[in-house]
Amino acid sequence: MSDAPRLLLLSTSTVFGSGYLEYAEAEIRSFLGGHSTVLFVPFALHDHDAYAAKVRTAFERMSYKLDSLHEATDQPQAIEAAKALFIGGGNTFRLLKSLHDHDLLGAIRQRVAAGMPYLGSSAGSNVAAPTIRTTNDMPIVEPPSFEALGLLPFQINPHYLDPEPGSRHMGETREERIVQFLEENATAVLGLREGAILRVEGSSCRLLGPAGARLFQRGQEPLELAAGSVLDDLLAKRV
Amino acid sequence: MSDAPRLLLLSTSTVFGSGYLEYAEAEIRSFLGGHSTVLFVPFALHDHDAYAAKVRTAFERMSYKLDSLHEATDQPQAIEAAKALFIGGGNTFRLLKSLHDHDLLGAIRQRVAAGMPYLGSSAGSNVAAPTIRTTNDMPIVEPPSFEALGLLPFQINPHYLDPEPGSRHMGETREERIVQFLEENATAVLGLREGAILRVEGSSCRLLGPAGARLFQRGQEPLELAAGSVLDDLLAKRV
Numbered sequence: 194m195s196d197a198p199r200l201l202l203l204s205t206s207t208v209f210g211s212g213y214l215e216y217a218e219a220e221i222r223s224f225l226g227g228h229s230t231v232l233f234v235p236f237a238l239h240d241h242d243a244y245a246a247k248v249r250t251a252f253e254r255m256s257y258k259l260d261s262l263h264e265a266t267d268q269p270q271a272i273e274a275a276k277a278l279f280i281g282g283g284n285t286f287r288l289l290k291s292l293h294d295h296d297l298l299g300a301i302r303q304r305v306a307a308g309m310p311y312l313g314s315s316a317g318s319n320v321a322a323p324t325i326r327t328t329n330d331m332p333i334v335e336p337p338s339f340e341a342l343g344l345l346p347f348q349i350n351p352h353y354l355d356p357e358p359g360s361r362h363m364g365e366t367r368e369e370r371i372v373q374f375l376e377e378n379a380t381a382v383l384g385l386r387e388g389a390i391l392r393v394e395g396s397s398c399r400l401l402g403p404a405g406a407r408l409f410q411r412g413q414e415p416l417e418l419a420a421g422s423v424l425d426d427l428l429a430k431r432v
Numbered sequence: 433m434s435d436a437p438r439l440l441l442l443s444t445s446t447v448f449g450s451g452y453l454e455y456a457e458a459e460i461r462s463f464l465g466g467h468s469t470v471l472f473v474p475f476a477l478h479d480h481d482a483y484a485a486k487v488r489t490a491f492e493r494m495s496y497k498l499d500s501l502h503e504a505t506d507q508p509q510a511i512e513a514a515k516a517l518f519i520g521g522g523n524t525f526r527l528l529k530s531l532h533d534h535d536l537l538g539a540i541r542q543r544v545a546a547g548m549p550y551l552g553s554s555a556g557s558n559v560a561a562p563t564i565r566t567t568n569d570m571p572i573v574e575p576p577s578f579e580a581l582g583l584l585p586f587q588i589n590p591h592y593l594d595p596e597p598g599s600r601h602m603g604e605t606r607e608e609r610i611v612q613f614l615e616e617n618a619t620a621v622l623g624l625r626e627g628a629i630l631r632v633e634g635s636s637c638r639l640l641g642p643a644g645a646r647l648f649q650r651g652q653e654p655l656e657l658a659a660g661s662v663l664d665d666l667l668a669k670r671v
Contacts, residue, residue, distance in 0.1 A: 328570070333616045335577070373478070
């Protein structure tokens with residue numbers, strides 16, 4: 194068995210021009226390997242049934258069976274029994290509030306610490322970080338705390354977007370928002386561009402996918418990270 | 433004296449191609465009239481001194497004196513004595529947390545109810561709504577509650593941005609985010625495009641500036657509102 198934690202964190206579920214999860218299929222198969230059933234957490238979207246049906250189609254295409262947590266009669270028990278977990282995207286506040294309300298954070302942390310593979314996309318990648326303080330989402334509901342799973346020692350900003358040349362919009366750019374985060378917090382932020390994927394295996398952390406990422410640390414210039422970068426030091430807080 | 437409340441809410445402090453507050457000067461002068469001194473709340477940005485200096489320059493250009501709340505020894509007393517209030521933009525979570533931490537929400541509500549003019553821009557417009565659940569900002573700090581001033585019965589979304597034709601970015605559009613808000617909340621949302629200004633005088637509510645707005649209500653198609661629209665019914669919750 195591989196060392197814990199085992200994480201595959203997607204910036205987005207879909208890249209422009211292809212279907213749901215299609216761009217990431219090879220990485221998902223490589224990560225999940227022989228685990229035949231995946232437990233899906235649909236809480237980031239409003240319609241759990243429709244969301245689970247869509248995700249089930251994508252996983253069945255990859256020859257995995259998919260159970261959805263909203264159909265479980267005992268949710269902590271379903272986490273306890275899961276072979277692998279996938280937390281899908283949507284609204285991060287809604288997702289985190291549901292995880293708190295159903296008291297699932299501790300159960301997920303324990304299983305990940307014991308080696309259960311954790312797959313997250315967008316909001317599902319956000320909640321793997323210490324807090325959701327670097328989500329892009331609208332705070333449509335109020336979770337009891339911004340504290341998240343803390344499976345990583347740094348923050349994720351999914352759907353990371355470079356400043357648009359020639360834009361006339363005066364709202365903050367993504368980089369400006371992350372700089373504001375660093376005014377208030379000392380935790381590093383990894384901005385994952387759409388198509389970028391982070392894979393963690395124990396003490397190994399690697400940036401996959403073609404899109405690259407941008408690393409923001411307090412008091413330092415942002416660092417451009419190419420596809421394939423090894424981020425073990427960031428995972429070990431040695432940067 | 434005019435009926436309370438008196439509010440002037442700007443979508444943005446700056447429109448593309450002009451200086452800070454320049455596009456709104458005529459509306460600000462018309463709204464503030466003869467009040468010679470404005471109390472400024474700089475809490476949405478990190479550097480209060482720099483922010484107050486910038487805003488002071490803009491108000492002195494309009495022949496108003498500007499005091500900044502961060503320089504007051506007794507902040508609730510400064511609110512109590514203010515002739516007019518301006519809450520500037522920046523990060524809405526940081527602003528609201530400061531207002532809660534300094535216990536200023538009640539004092540501001542009381543003064544606005546008694547007729548004190550309230551000028552807000554971006555984050556300062558967000559906090560005039562019942563909650564900050566429709567801000568675009570990153571949740572970089574955790575306020576004790578999302579509850580805001582509630583000077584209006586509906587939500588504001590400042591810097592409202594129409595979907596960009598041809599975009600390849602897969603993050604949610606602004607409209608999709610607001611639709612998610614309406615899945616969880618029954619309160620209407622007024623999306624103010626950059627350049628749009630909302631002026632409330634007692635029971636009168638009018639949309640100023642050239643940019644127009646978009647009104648989102650649960651179970652209804654979004655409604656396009658042209659510059660000059662009268663929104664008294666929205667203010668009275670009659671829509």
